Amino acid sequence: MPTDATAAVIGDKIRCDACPVMCYIKPGAAGACDRYANQDGQLVRVDPHIVLERTVEHGGKLVPFQVSGDWDGKIVCQPDIVVTAIGAGTTYPDYKPAPFIVSSEIDGVDMVTVVTEGIFSYCGVKVKIDTDRYLGPETATVRAQGEAVGHVTTSEYGSQMLSLGGVHHLTGGSKKEGRVTCDTLMDLSNCKPVELTIDGGVTVVVQAGRAPIVNGVGEERMRVGCGSATIGMFAKQWHGKVDEVVVVDDHITGVLSEHQAGKLLDFADTGIKMKGRRSTPGRYFQVADPGTGWGGTKISDPLSVLGPFDPKQARPGLTMLMVSTTGEHAAYYVLDEALRPIEKDMPPDLKFSVERIQENCEPALCTVLFMGGAGGSLRAGVTDNPVRLTRSVKDALTRVTSGGAPVYVWPGGGITFMVDVTQMPAGAFGYVPTPALVAPIEFTMRLSDYAALGGHMDYVRPLSSLRDSAEVRPMPYVPGRRA
């Protein structure tokens, strides 16, 4: 019989009537049963083992708990239901079969999903921070609560990558370093904000799916492109409206009149003199030191990247737009009689072009990829002959998912996978004091393939048998997620 529970709201508290205990539950807390909780004023079920139902139509909250009582086991014939390993527990050190080996029929093929929560002492996260701002030198140590948890790695496109965790920080340093690293990885993986400090650089608050906060200032946009690319993209829109445009950028500063795009549009030489090192015409490296000012440089006055104008080419009245690669900084100048740039109010059509740059910048985000290896003893929970599982994954006979989310399996030895943590259900990660992270991992394959690779056939159970111990939830809706 379903429980027609309702929740009366008293102040910020909920009175749950799922059972006669009638708990008052505060926001963020659970009732005496630990099954029902108050999430932002809504009564939700929080059962340990979760079966996700991919129902985007439901609009993406945790399911109102009434749904669970009604459930009639229809899961068996719904191929778009994913059994996750979250809350499945694990049998580490893995000599036993994985906690749940579930069979279901997908597309007429009897499929087996082996779900387990892997304990990953050799894991880490790769963080991509969309920002033009200079976060710190490459290879600099990244710290959380003063402990080294990783380092700044290479920068690609408009993003700065951090590499955090890994076996050395988790197990190779002091006890505290291991614990703080584990906490940091778990919080990042569970989409919680974490403050990181970079040696010789900034303090940045990183949260998967949110904009980074650099030295207390929230980042809004990712650059539209480098300075040179910006020139190429907008040259036509500046034609006839201004004599010179400088797009200030930490990496490649662009100068319209010298740039190929300007030449093609017959922009005249302006006698501009840039600091920094010229790469190809209209493209300059290192016009200023990196920082958190204009275009990822440390400057607050854009004129500081210019030398004096060449009197042979420059003329009084010449107009110039200076803008950053995100359009967040912009200024308009007119040369005076002494050929000095004097800041003036920006004409409306140039303002429009700056807004256009802003509009074309994507929102700055932090993305977190959890990366771990399922190549070790975890495989023994799946099969008697672990290497066959590895081969089966390589041969694409076995699909690997993590919390129901798609993963990228890095080619080469072992089963090293990466997963976007925002695609995973809330609270998917846990930890053990080893220290190591506990992450869900599922292997899905044909039943016949499972038998062939030495699977624990005696332990295969129909999906419907999870009915009593599992909870159905619609996949939480995360903006931008691939449904």
Next chain:
Amino acid sequence: MTRLPQIALLPDGKRLHLQDGPIDLIIEGRGSETELRAAYRAAATRFTGLLDELCTELSELRQAAHPMHSPLEGVVARRMHAAVAPFAGECFITPMAAVAGSVAEEILGAMLGAARLDRAYVNNGGDIALHLTKDEKFTVGLIDRPDGEGLMRTMVVGSDDPIRGIATSGRHGRSFSLGIADAATVLAKTASMADAAATVIGNAVDLPGHPAIVRVPANELQPDSDLGPRPVTREVGFLSESEIEQALEAGAQCARRLMGAGLVEGATLRLKGKTVVVGTRQRGATQRHETLLDA
């Protein structure tokens, strides 16, 4: 509409799972198939409506117990009171401190009233009522963490031991603790006695006023907690080795006192990776993997 508990056999086909509101029971018996079926049916029948029965007296059950008398009427409620009464003279305790063990005992009683079993247990979230006959015995495994590696230690309970109840209290469980023990596991004559004593011993593992211990009034966390504004432990920060030993010793003293009074048969206290065992006989010297209960 009648609210029915969840009644199901676990996937192994042997253990019975009963759940209603905050009560979650795992039950396993050993005996002939007919007897076992009768026992499980009796358990399910007795369980149905048990929570409602308790809840009719819930507000009294949440009041501090009197050491001598009680206004409670229900059979389980009176067992809860009886279990906490020996402690009510010297400290604040409500019958709720023995709710889990008392329910386990009640269900086991119903099963044994309906069938002959060689062995049975009713595990109510770690508070366990036992039934043992002849040469039957239970091996209880203590584990550091459910997801950790292997058993920390094992304890064997034989049918000639006076022990028929095992309970664990600590700050990580569903109920709050006034102390800092990660776990206080207690062996006693009955599950309700073990439950009450585990609460008291767990509370005694403490370092009053220590700055690394974060305490919050219980009713700030659960508005209707029976502990009212009493500070319950939320976090335990860094403790030195000697402080850990000091806290454990405070708990061990309490356990020895209760043993002397015949209220408990033994106890294992755990705090920050350190363990103290109190008991007349050394249990758990051997690491055997037999029946494993979530103690």
